[in-house]
Amino acid sequence: MVEFKHKTPMIDELETGPWTSFVTDIKREHESRMENPKGIDFQTPQKCCDDLLGVLELSYKHGRTHWKHGGIVGVFGYGGGVIGRYCDQPEMFPAVAHFHTLRINQPMGHFYDTKFLESLMELWERRGSGLTNMHGSTGDIIFIGCTTVQLEEIFYEMTHNLNQDLGGSGSNLRTPSDCMGESMCEFACYDTQEICYQLTMEYQDELHRPAFPYKFKFKFDGCPNCCVASIARSDISFIGTWRDDIRIDQEAVKAYVGGEIKPNAGAHASRDWGAFDIQKEVIGLCPTQCMSWDGNKLEINTPECTRCMHCINVMPRALRHGLDTGASLLFGAKAPILDGAQMATLGVPFIKIESPYDEIKEKVIEPIWDWWMEEGKNRERLGELIKRQGMQKLLEVTGFKAIPQMIQEPRSNPYVFWREDEVPGGFKRDINEFRKYHQR
Amino acid sequence: MAFISSGYDPAKPMKDRITDIGPRYYEEFYPPIIKKNKGKWLYHEILEPGIIERVAESGDKLYVIRVGGCRLMSISHIREIMEIADKYCDGYVRWTTRNNVEFMVPDSKDKAMALKDDLLSRKQPGGCYKFPIGGTGASISNIVHTQGWIHCHTPATDASGTVKATLDVLFDQWENMKLPAKLRVSMACCLNMCGAVHCSDIAILGYHRKPPMIDAEYIDKMCEIPLAVAACPTGAIKPAKYELPDGTKVNSVSVNEPRCMFCGNCYTMCPSMPLADTEGDGIVLMAGGKISNRIDAPKFSKVVVAFIPNEQPRWPTMTTTIKRMVDTYSADANKYERLGQWAERIGWEKFFEKCELEFTHHLIDDFRDPAYYTWRQTSNFKFT
Numbered sequence: 001m002v003e004f005k006h007k008t009p010m011i012d013e014l015e016t017g018p019w020t021s022f023v024t025d026i027k028r029e030h031e032s033r034m035e036n037p038k039g040i041d042f043q044t045p046q047k048c049c050d051d052l053l054g055v056l057e058l059s060y061k062h063g064r065t066h067w068k069h070g071g072i073v074g075v076f077g078y079g080g081g082v083i084g085r086y087c088d089q090p091e092m093f094p095a096v097a098h099f100h101t102l103r104i105n106q107p108m109g110h111f112y113d114t115k116f117l118e119s120l121m122e123l124w125e126r127r128g129s130g131l132t133n134m135h136g137s138t139g140d141i142i143f144i145g146c147t148t149v150q151l152e153e154i155f156y157e158m159t160h161n162l163n164q165d166l167g168g169s170g171s172n173l174r175t176p177s178d179c180m181g182e183s184m185c186e187f188a189c190y191d192t193q194e195i196c197y198q199l200t201m202e203y204q205d206e207l208h209r210p211a212f213p214y215k216f217k218f219k220f221d222g223c224p225n226c227c228v229a230s231i232a233r234s235d236i237s238f239i240g241t242w243r244d245d246i247r248i249d250q251e252a253v254k255a256y257v258g259g260e261i262k263p264n265a266g267a268h269a270s271r272d273w274g275a276f277d278i279q280k281e282v283i284g285l286c287p288t289q290c291m292s293w294d295g296n297k298l299e300i301n302t303p304e305c306t307r308c309m310h311c312i313n314v315m316p317r318a319l320r321h322g323l324d325t326g327a328s329l330l331f332g333a334k335a336p337i338l339d340g341a342q343m344a345t346l347g348v349p350f351i352k353i354e355s356p357y358d359e360i361k362e363k364v365i366e367p368i369w370d371w372w373m374e375e376g377k378n379r380e381r382l383g384e385l386i387k388r389q390g391m392q393k394l395l396e397v398t399g400f401k402a403i404p405q406m407i408q409e410p411r412s413n414p415y416v417f418w419r420e421d422e423v424p425g426g427f428k429r430d431i432n433e434f435r436k437y438h439q440r
Numbered sequence: 441m442a443f444i445s446s447g448y449d450p451a452k453p454m455k456d457r458i459t460d461i462g463p464r465y466y467e468e469f470y471p472p473i474i475k476k477n478k479g480k481w482l483y484h485e486i487l488e489p490g491i492i493e494r495v496a497e498s499g500d501k502l503y504v505i506r507v508g509g510c511r512l513m514s515i516s517h518i519r520e521i522m523e524i525a526d527k528y529c530d531g532y533v534r535w536t537t538r539n540n541v542e543f544m545v546p547d548s549k550d551k552a553m554a555l556k557d558d559l560l561s562r563k564q565p566g567g568c569y570k571f572p573i574g575g576t577g578a579s580i581s582n583i584v585h586t587q588g589w590i591h592c593h594t595p596a597t598d599a600s601g602t603v604k605a606t607l608d609v610l611f612d613q614w615e616n617m618k619l620p621a622k623l624r625v626s627m628a629c630c631l632n633m634c635g636a637v638h639c640s641d642i643a644i645l646g647y648h649r650k651p652p653m654i655d656a657e658y659i660d661k662m663c664e665i666p667l668a669v670a671a672c673p674t675g676a677i678k679p680a681k682y683e684l685p686d687g688t689k690v691n692s693v694s695v696n697e698p699r700c701m702f703c704g705n706c707y708t709m710c711p712s713m714p715l716a717d718t719e720g721d722g723i724v725l726m727a728g729g730k731i732s733n734r735i736d737a738p739k740f741s742k743v744v745v746a747f748i749p750n751e752q753p754r755w756p757t758m759t760t761t762i763k764r765m766v767d768t769y770s771a772d773a774n775k776y777e778r779l780g781q782w783a784e785r786i787g788w789e790k791f792f793e794k795c796e797l798e799f800t801h802h803l804i805d806d807f808r809d810p811a812y813y814t815w816r817q818t819s820n821f822k823f824t
C-alpha cells in the first residue's frame with residue numbers, strides 16, 4: 001500500500017459518482033510514482049502528487065487558493081510557453097513549492113499516435129509531475145508542475161529528441177487551434193488543420209517572442225457550427241463557408257421525410273419527438289425562409305440563404321454545403337475583461353483558403369499586426385482597438401471595400417467624420433471670397 | 441533524486457539550441473483511414489449516445505467512440521488510453537476541443553461495440569467511470585474549464601471540483617440525447633475567463649466580491665509598485681504613503697474600493713495584494729449563450745444568479761440550481777431550440793419565473809456602454 005502523507009477528507013468526497021474523478025486520478029499517479037517499477041530517477045519531487053492533493057484539500061478547507069503567481073520564469077530566448085507557479089505554504093507542501101506549467105504546442109486537430117504520446121509521457125514522468133491538462137483552453141498540451149531547473153532540461157529534450165516546441169503565452173501570438181474539420185467532418189469548408197499548421201509555422205517568432213500589446217489568437221472553424229468557438233475567442237476567427245448552392249440529394253430528402261433516416265444524424269434519439277416533420281423542423285426553422293418543399297422536391301433559393309447550417313445539420317445525408325468554398329473572417333472577439341465581452345465582427349465576408357495563403361498573410365494578418373503594434377495601447381486587444389478607432393480604420397488597414405454584409409444595420413446617426421480628401425476642394429477655403437457674397 | 445542533465449549547458453544556453461520548430465506535423469498522427477478519406481466524408485450518424493459512424497465517399501466507415509475526460513489527466517490515465525488505442529484503434533487516438541477523448545475504430549462495428557463494453561467496464565476504485573461514454577447530439581457534453589484551486593493564483597472557486605459535482609448531477613444528460621438541442625456548460629474560476637465561458641448555454645463562473653488587501657509593510661519590498669498600479673484595468677490603484685504602527689513611513693498603494701471589479705490582476709503582479717476570501721468568493725451562474733451560427737447569431741451568456749457561496753466539496757446549491765434550469769428548459773423548449781433561443785422566445789421575465797430564480801438588482805447591467813442596450817425600451821413585456 002502506498003502511503004499518503006495528507007488526510008484529504010473533503011476532496012475524497014469527489015471520488016464517488018459516475019463522472020471520472022480527478023482526485024482518484026491524482027492519487028493513482030502518486031501511487032505510480034511511489035511504486036516506481038521502472039526505477040525512474042524523478043527530477044521533480046517524487047511526492048508532488050501527494051502534496052498537490054494536500055494543497056487542494058487545504059483550499060477546500062479555507063475556500064481560498066494557495067498558489068502565487070510565478071514572476072519571471074521561462075526558457076532562454078522565449079517570452080512565453082511557461083507559467084510560473086509557487087505554493088504559498090512551501091513548508092507544508094515542499095514537493096510542490098515550485099510547480100511551474102509548460103504549454104506544449106498541440107498537434108493540429110489533437111490527433112496522436114501512441115508512440116508520440118509515450119515519448120511525451122516518458123519525458124514528463126521523468127522530469128515533471130506526471131500531471132497534464134489534455135488540453136488547456138487555448139488548445140495546448142499543458143504540463144502541470146515542475147521545478148525551475150527542469151524547464152530548460154525539458155525544453156532541450158523536447159526540441160532535440162521529440163522535434164516538438166512550446167506553445168505561446170503572454171503578449172504574443174497564442175498557439176493557434178482548429179476544429180477537426182476535413183479530417184472527419186463532412187461539414188468542413190476548408191482544411192483547418194493545414195492552415196492552422198502553416199500559420200503556426202510561419203509566425204513562430206510572433207508566437208515565442210512577445211512583441212504585441214497583448215495576446216493575439218487565430219482559431220479555425222471549418223463551418224458556421226463553430227466547434228472551436230473561434231467567433232467568441234479569437235482576434236481573427238476563420239469560419240468556413242461557401243458561395244454556391246447547397247447540394248441536395250432529393251432521394252435522401254424523401255428518405256428523411258419517410259422516416260428511413262433519423263433527423264440530425266440521430267442527435268435526438270433518446271426521446272420521442274414524434275415523426276419527423278420537414279415543414280416544421282426544416283422549412284419553418286430556416287431563418288431566411290428561403291426553402292420550400294412541395295412533398296416531392298426540396299428547393300433552396302440560394303441568394304437568400306445565409307448558410308446558417310440548420311438544414312444541413314438536420315439532414316446531413318441529403319444536404320451538403322456548396323463546392324465554391326472559403327471562409328469568412330471575423331475580427332476582435334474577447335472575453336469580458338475589460339470593456340465587456342465582444343463577439344468577433346465580420347470584416348472579410350469571403351476569402352478563398354488556399355495554400356500558401358498569401359492573400360491572408362499579406363492583406364489581412366500582417367497589416368493588422370502593423371496597425372495594432374503601432375496604435376494599440378498596452379493590454380488592448382484588437383477588438384478594443386477596432387472599437388476605439390472604428391471599423392473604417394480596420395477596412396483602411398486591410399484594404400477591403402466596405403459592403404453592407406459587414407454590418408447588422410447602417411448607422412442611425414449622421415455624424416460622419418468626413419475626411420478632407422473626400423470633400424471636393426478640401427477644407428481650406430478663402431473667407432474673403434465667401435464674404436463677397438455674405439455680409440458679416 | 442539526483443539531477444540528470446539533458447545535455448543543456450546553463451553556461452552556454454545558445455549551444456546547440458533548437459528553437460522555433462513548432463508542433464509536429466499533424467499528418468503523422470492521422471490514422472490511415474483519415475489520411476485516405478480526408479475531405480471526402482459523406483455523412484455521419486450517431487448510432488447511440490457517444491458512438492458516431494462516419495461514412496466516406498469511398499464507402500469506408502469509421503466508428504468513433506467519445507468518452508469524457510477530466511481535463512486534468514495523469515500520465516497513468518493517458519497510458520491506459522494508449523493501451524486501449526493500441527488494442528482497438530491501431531495506436532491512434534484524438535481529443536476533442538471539449539476535453540473528450542475519441543477512439544476511432546476503422547471498418548468494424550463489432551470491434552467498436554467490443555470497445556464500448558471494454559470502456560464501460562473500466563472503473564475507478566470509488567466506482568466512477570474511467571471512460572464515461574456520451575456527449576453527442578442533444579446532450580450535455582463535457583464541461584470545459586480552467587485551473588481553479590489546483591493550480592492558479594486568482595480563482596474564486598475550484599474548477600475541477602465544481603465540474604465533477606455538476607457532471608455527476610447532469611450525468612443522465614451526458615449519457616442520453618433527450619434535450620431539445622445540445623447544451624454546453626463551461627466553467628471559469630475567475631472573471632478573466634481563460635475558457636470561452638461567456639458564450640455557453642450555462643456558465644459557471646468563480647467571482648470574488650472583496651477588493652484586495654494591502655500588505656503595506658511588505659509591498660515595496662516584494663513588488664514593483666508602478667506595475668501593480670498599471671495592472672489595474674479600472675484604474676482603482678494609486679501609489680500612497682503609509683505609516684506603520686511604529687511610525688515608519690513606507691511606500692504603498694491605495695485602492696479606490698468602489699472601482700474594483702475583483703479581477704485579481706493586481707495580485708498577479710504583486711503578491712502583496714491578495715483578494716481571496718472565504719465569504720467573499722463564490723459562484724456566478726450565467727445562461728443562454730451559444731457559439732454556433734445555427735438559425736441565429738452567436739450569443740453571450742447572461743448572468744442569471746449573481747452569487748452562490750462556495751459549498752465545497754460538492755456545491756449542492758449550485759448544482760441543484762443548474763439542474764433546475766436544465767430540466768425546465770428540457771421540458772419547455774421546442775426541438776432544436778437552444779437554451780438562449782428558448783429564453784428569448786418566452787422572454788427573460790418568463791425564464792426567471794419558470795426556472796424559479798430570484799431576480800435582483802445585481803442582474804441589471806451597469807457596466808459601461810453596453811449596459812443601456814440590455815434595458816427594455818418598449819412597453820411590451822409579460823406579467824409574471
Ligand code: HEM
Pocket residue numbers: 083085101135136137138139233334335337585586587591592593632633634635636705708
Ligand atoms: C487579464 C486577464 C487574464 C489574466 C491575468 C490571466 C492569467 C492567467 C494565468 C495566471 C494562467 C495560468 C493558470 C495556470 O495554469 O496556473 C492563465 C491560463 C490561461 N489563460 Fe488566462 N488570464 C487572463 C485572461 C485570459 C483570457 C481572456 C483568456 C481566453 C480568452 C485566457 C486564456 C487562458 C488559457 C487558455 C490558459 C491556460 C490554462 C487553461 O487552459 O485554463 N486568459 N491565465
Ligand code: HEM
Pocket residue numbers: 412413414
Ligand atoms: C441622430 C441625430 C439627429 C438627427 C438625424 C436630427 C434630425 C433633425 C431634423 C431633420 C430636424 C428637423 C429640422 C427641420 O424641420 O427644420 C430636427 C429638429 C430638431 N432636433 Fe434634431 N436631429 C438629431 C439629433 C438631435 C439632438 C441630439 C438634439 C438635441 C439634443 C436634437 C434637437 C432637435 C430639436 C430641438 C429640433 C427642433 C428644432 C426646431 O423645431 O426648430 N436633434 N432634428
Ligand code: SF4
Pocket residue numbers: 179180181182185186187188189221222223224225226227228
Ligand atoms: S466547425 Fe463545422 S467543420 Fe468544424 S468540426 Fe464543427 S461542424 Fe465540423
Ligand code: SF4
Pocket residue numbers: 285286287288289290291300304305306307308309310311312735
Ligand atoms: S443553411 Fe440556413 S439559411 Fe440556408 S437554407 Fe439552410 S436553414 Fe436556410
Ligand code: SF4
Pocket residue numbers: 586587588592593594595596628629630631632633634635
Ligand atoms: S480563469 Fe482566472 S483563476 Fe481560472 S485559471 Fe484563468 S486566470 Fe486563473
Ligand code: SF4
Pocket residue numbers: 651652671672673674675676677695699700701702703704705706707715
Ligand atoms: S482586483 Fe482588479 S480591479 Fe480590483 S484593484 Fe486589483 S486590479 Fe484593480
